[in-house]
Amino acid sequence: MRRRCAWVLVLGLGCGGDPDVAPARGRVAGGEHLRISGAGFRDHGPPVVYVGPRAAKAVVVESPSLLTVLTPQADAAGTVDVAIHFADGTVVEYPGAFTYTDEGMVLRVE
Numbered sequence: 001m002r003r004r005c006a007w008v009l010v011l012g013l014g015c016g017g018d019p020d021v022a023p024a025r026g027r028v029a030g031g032e033h034l035r036i037s038g039a040g041f042r043d044h045g046p047p048v049v050y051v052g053p054r055a056a057k058a059v060v061v062e063s064p065s066l067l068t069v070l071t072p073q074a075d076a077a078g079t080v081d082v083a084i085h086f087a088d089g090t091v092v093e094y095p096g097a098f099t100y101t102d103e104g105m106v107l108r109v110e
Contacts, residue, residue, distance in 0.1 A: 021082050021097035028100045030073035036082065038092065039065050045087025051098055052080030074100040 019038045026032035034056065041047065042064045049056040049069045056069035067084065074080070082094040 036067040
């Protein structure tokens with residue numbers, strides 16, 4: 001069963017409230033902490049989260065409305081979809097929700 005987040009609220013599966021992926025940008029190297037908000041995250045079995053074509057790491061269901069993950073490395077900069085694939089076959093998509101950037105990391109500016 002493949003449903004877009006916008007349809008999920010109407011069909012009663014839940015992306016409820018204000019579905020969101022934050023932050024919306026991160027480094028191509030990956031390893032960014034990502035918070036995905038919605039609803040019903042505990043209703044469909046264990047999730048696998050994809051950021052673009054790659055599976056995220058350290059997926060934690062914090063609550064029925066919050067998942068946290070670490071972004072995977074990307075092949076190149078650009079905007080990608082975020083998709084949550086649940087064990088029961090349910091898929092919730094956040095189209096164009098995350099952008100990988102080539103920007104380096106600033107450790108400290110003095």
